[in-house]
Amino acid sequence: MSITVGKLFGNGTVLYQMKLLAGQKGLNNLVEWMHIIENDEVSEFLHGNEVVLTSGILNSSDGWLLEYTKKLHSVGTSAFIINIGPYTKSIPKEVIEYCNEVKMPLYTIPWETRMVDLTRDICYRIMQSEQVEISIASTIKNIIFKTGDLETLILQMERYGYLRDSTFCFIVMSFENRDNKELEFNINRIKLYSERIARSINELYISFSYKNCWVLALVNYSNYNVNNFVNTFFKNWNEPLWKIHMGVSENKDGIKVQAENFNNAFTAMSMARKKNKEVIFYEELDIHKLLLNAKDKEVLKEFYNETLGKLEKYDKENNTDLVNFLFMYLQNNGSQGLVAEKQYIHRNTVNNQLKKIEKITGYNPSNLEEKLRFYLGFYIKDVM
CATH class of the missing domain: 1.10.10.2840 (PucR C-terminal helix-turn-helix domain)
Structure with a gap:
């Protein structure tokens, strides 16, 4: 549940005199870290989902800033912040238009704002967000796997904004990657991609890994929104070397009953793998559902x-x-x-x-x- 650009810089105007010039439609971009980068060649080593801050010290030609902006977008930068001052006195119209086109938020800060202070503050907030994310994921897993006192766990979820009568839909994703990249790398890619889609639909969701799968709990999503998530996921998935199998549970009310709901999603995912299908909804299993619930x-x-x-x-x-x-x-x-x-x-x-x-x-x-x-x-x- 990574923090978004909009939430990260929500009070930036007051604290750092930040101005949003372009890319308003990208405020839901997820952020994992922030860097001060002055050399455009260094941008090639970024991992994606990062915020880049620059003063433009190498801004020696009219087209430099636009080319630098394009490089940042090509490596998945979430937002771009430019320190207005002696090296970059203004932002060219072409840069603003490009950021609007690719939905990459473009901010400016005045020269008086110390870049190191902004970076330290933002990185601290990112780490805080990660700790909250870990705590929420740990709590819902304890509920699912019946570890600890249920009422205490429910109260903890409510402190994070997940009410006891909330509606949960679990989506379990397994994947096969034929380019042999590390499992952790694969899961992180799935995490960021799925969270970006979920965030664009509704703000409440929980994500965690389980048995080499990625799990997303969509909270208070309508059935329409759940289907919208699934359709958007596969419509925009453009990794031909990756095979995704997805199992989707029913939408069920109440935190107390989510252990069974999670297991149903995992079962549906297993069926999707066996049948080599992209997605199977548990409610559509019909006869399989009867057999899966057989005690003996x-x-x-x-x-x-x-x-x-x-x-x-x-x-x-x-x-x-x-x-x-x-x-x-x-x-x-x-x-x-x-x-x-x-x-x-x-x-x-x-x-x-x-x-x-x-x-x-x-x-x-x-x-x-x-x-x-x-x-x-x-x-x-x-x-x-």
């Missing part, structure tokens, strides 16, 4: 072993593909003609395969009741 998982396992389990074992031992053949048969409503057409085989071949499946499992795929057993077996396979 051994019963499900035994049922599976008696149906599809036998077929899987046969496929493995004989290098056949009867499980997928059966799945296609069921997906086509038991139509031998459609299966023959899609598989480019004769209907007699389809019939022979079905007889083989019956011989192996003891169940006839053409019989309505026994066909249902196979359907259920595939559903159980999804949740095992």
